[in-house]
Amino acid sequence: MELRTLRYFVAVAEELHFGRAAVRLHMSQPPLSRAIRRLEDDLGAQLLLRSAAGVALTPAGGVLLAEARDLLERAARIRGRVASAAGPAVLTVGLLGDSSDPAVTRLAAEYRGRHPGVEVRIRETDLTDPTCGLRAGRVDVALTRGPFGADGLTVRELRADPVGAVLRADDPLAGRAGLTLADLAGRPWFQFPPGTDPAWQAYWNGGEPREGPVVRAVQECLQAVLWSGTVGIAPLGHDPAAGLALVPVADMPPSRVVVAWREGEESVPVREFVRIARTVYGG
Structure with missing residues (x-):
């Protein structure tokens, strides 16, 4: 079992609907359904009862939901402890070459004030890469605009601009x-x-x-x-x-300001950046 697959399962189990879970995960529904089927095959147990109205948890699914939540929380704590033991944190932020937005200035001030020990490095990219180097591993988190293909990424909308x-x-x-x-x-x-x-x-x-x-x-x-x-x-x-x-x-349609990071790579600095960005932007 991979942590990513467990995150998929938790989303479906909490939404009780594949469509809503796919929207929440910023992915299409077919690969989500296939991932859950593979998980059921791997465990040798039916986890969900599917119907036209949505899904319901089986007893085995209820057990896995509780265990998966606990495991994901423990994985996040492990990341935090390892990051602390590794010493001063470094966060590389990708910005689209359109960074005159005053909210970026507020976000920088708020993050710096709350996390003075994190070294923040900025990488500005041109309009040909809306993920700002995220897919290539050049940045940890991107403050950018959508839409773009989100496979393998987690994307959260911060604001919609006409x-x-x-x-x-x-x-x-x-x-x-x-x-x-x-x-x-x-x-x-x-x-x-x-x-x-x-x-x-x-x-x-x-x-x-x-x-x-x-x-x-x-x-x-x-x-x-x-x-x-x-x-x-x-x-x-x-x-x-x-x-x-x-x-x-x-x-x-409006241009949507988003924050994005690689799926399954939400370090403590990235998680804090996302949290503060959503507060600053009201997203």
Whole structure:
């Protein structure tokens, strides 16, 4: 039995519904169902009674739920004790190249005040990697924006920001109070390089295939708007640069600020970072 599989089982047992558990775990339902089936095969016992309405625990499932909770709590304590014995903690935080958010400043101050003994290292990444180096193991936790493929990661939403279209100030649409995606049809939109997370690219293209210049950083996006009339998308809280306008897009979903870390690697510094981030952002 792996700790990850036990976490899956606890989520299903507490939600009593595979769909809700999958949402809670930020994964799709089929691999979750397969993992629970493998766990039942491994233990040689049926843990859940499945029906159209949801699931119910069997007596064996009830026993495993209690034991799994205890085991997961003990694993967390072990991590904490090992981290303490290892000496001064180091936490590497990945930030998207969009870190002008004042909440980042508040989070830094709050974390530093509560954990002065933790050495925090910052790694800022461009827009081509929404996980900020998390998958490659270059950071311990990422403060970023979704959506992106979350397999193997734990993701928690902190805030949802309405977005708008970044246009040249002399664009005929720049003076409008609001726009829809249909108003922006037929225009070039910025693109990310091949290999960029498809969910991430699709979001910044308004959910449709588009064509336009390839960019890697926020400033490149803004310059593409200024020089080529490219459509950019940005959270409404951002102040447009000189020569640009930011107009709300009513039918585009908000940009979600999230904190993410590798599944099963929630160290004490990471856990504290997540806890403080959710408090600061109100998530």
